[in-house]
Amino acid sequence: MALVVQSQPPISVQALVQNGLEEVPSRFLQRSLDSRVSAPFEESLPIIDHGKLLRNDPSELAKLGAACAEWGFFQVVNHDIPISLLERVRKAARQFFHLSHEEKLEFAIKPGSCEGYGRHFLASDVLDWVDLLYHQLLPISTRNLSSWPTKPESYRTVLHEYSNEVHGLAKCLLGKISETLGLESDFLEKKFGECIYQTIRVNHYPPCPQPDRVMGLSPHSDPGGITILLQDDVEGLQVRKNGKWVQVQADPEAFVVNLADQIEIITNGLYKSVEHRAVVKTESKERISLAMFHSPLPDTLVSPAANFVNPRQPSRYTSMTFGQYRSSFLNKELRGKNHVKSMLVEKEQD
Numbered sequence: 462m463a464l465v466v467q468s469q470p471p472i473s474v475q476a477l478v479q480n481g482l483e484e485v486p487s488r489f490l491q492r493s494l495d496s497r498v499s500a501p502f503e504e505s506l507p508i509i510d511h512g513k514l515l516r517n518d519p520s521e522l523a524k525l526g527a528a529c530a531e532w533g534f535f536q537v538v539n540h541d542i543p544i545s546l547l548e549r550v551r552k553a554a555r556q557f558f559h560l561s562h563e564e565k566l567e568f569a570i571k572p573g574s575c576e577g578y579g580r581h582f583l584a585s586d587v588l589d590w591v592d593l594l595y596h597q598l599l600p601i602s603t604r605n606l607s608s609w610p611t612k613p614e615s616y617r618t619v620l621h622e623y624s625n626e627v628h629g630l631a632k633c634l635l636g637k638i639s640e641t642l643g644l645e646s647d648f649l650e651k652k653f654g655e656c657i658y659q660t661i662r663v664n665h666y667p668p669c670p671q672p673d674r675v676m677g678l679s680p681h682s683d684p685g686g687i688t689i690l691l692q693d694d695v696e697g698l699q700v701r702k703n704g705k706w707v708q709v710q711a712d713p714e715a716f717v718v719n720l721a722d723q724i725e726i727i728t729n730g731l732y733k734s735v736e737h738r739a740v741v742k743t744e745s746k747e748r749i750s751l752a753m754f755h756s757p758l759p760d761t762l763v764s765p766a767a768n769f770v771n772p773r774q775p776s777r778y779t780s781m782t783f784g785q786y787r788s789s790f791l792n793k794e795l796r797g798k799n800h801v802k803s804m805l806v807e808k809e810q811d
């Protein structure tokens with residue numbers, strides 16, 4: 462399926478801001494914004510201690526199972542990825558977005574592709590207040606390496622290192638999530654195909670003169686398997702829980718992990734992907750987030766696994782390769798859980 466390609470050259474929010482913008486252009490103005498008031502403080506994401514998971518602590522595994530079932534979102538602390546690496550990867554990302562517009566255009570998304578610098582979801586009427594850089598990390602090949610920026614000079618080295626570390630964390634979490642389902646630890650990973658397909662979206666939300674009138678990233682669930690997100694110290698991420706938007710605290714040393722659509726499909730809806738969005742909260746500060754998506758390989762056919770299907774609970778989702786799923790996801794506007802819901806055999810009433 463051909464991708465809706467970005468306008469050439471891509472619209473850059475940062476370039477608008479640098480040109481001394483006082484009012485948000487109408488293409489970015491939200492028609493209505495539902496309440497951004499976060500839930501009471503006690504409604505914060507579950508915090509999972511990775512060290513305890515590694516030591517096979519049964520109560521931490523139970524906590525992970527509850528986090529998957531009740532939230533689909535959790536923060537991971539006490540991981541063994543060096544904090545200095547997190548700082549270096551954020552720095553490389555920031556330096557990329559601080560290049561001149563012309564320099565960034567050298568890495569712009571090319572027609573028919575979704576990898577590079579620019580914007581996704583052009584099918585949306587209202588554009589999000591974000592510029593992005595998206596590319597494949599694993600499996601690595603000379604072809605996909607060509608879409609990784611070469612500026613700043615450190616970008617590729619730091620991203621290689623970061624990709625390996627986060628891949629290790631993803632493997633471990635997929636194993637532990639499989640265990641929470643009472644299955645062998647390699648269950649989910651095996652469903653992804655020969656290896657984990659890892660891509661990254663680096664989101665850059667420039668400061669906005671009217672933060673209340675825009676959306677950083679519209680509500681959506683992620684198309685892949687699990688997402689491991691690194692934030693900086695500026696808040697913005699919100700998660701939808703029981704119809705309310707819960708603000709996620711910015712913790713630059715922790716990861717925010719969420720279950721995405723392919724886990725919902727494989728588990729036949731037992732675990733669900735969760736809607737989330739990024740709001741823009743300040744007129745003065747930029748925000749950077751790095752979302753690492755761990756998904757089935759594009760040619761893997763994904764469908765509910767036999768373990769979750771029985772005569773009383775028939776298969777609820779149609780099957781599709783992950784590549785087809787992602788292309789149609791990128792061609793649609795970003796709107797809640799629409800895409801995974803369109804895969805339901807029996808459509809839900811809204």
Ligand SMILES: O=C(O)CCC(=O)C(=O)O
Nearest residue numbers: 662664683698739750752
């Ligand atoms: O910026 C964030 O906190 C959220 C990013 C996100 O949801 C995504 O890239 O899919």
Ligand SMILES: [Fe+2]
Nearest residue numbers: 682683737752
């Ligand atoms: Fe997301």
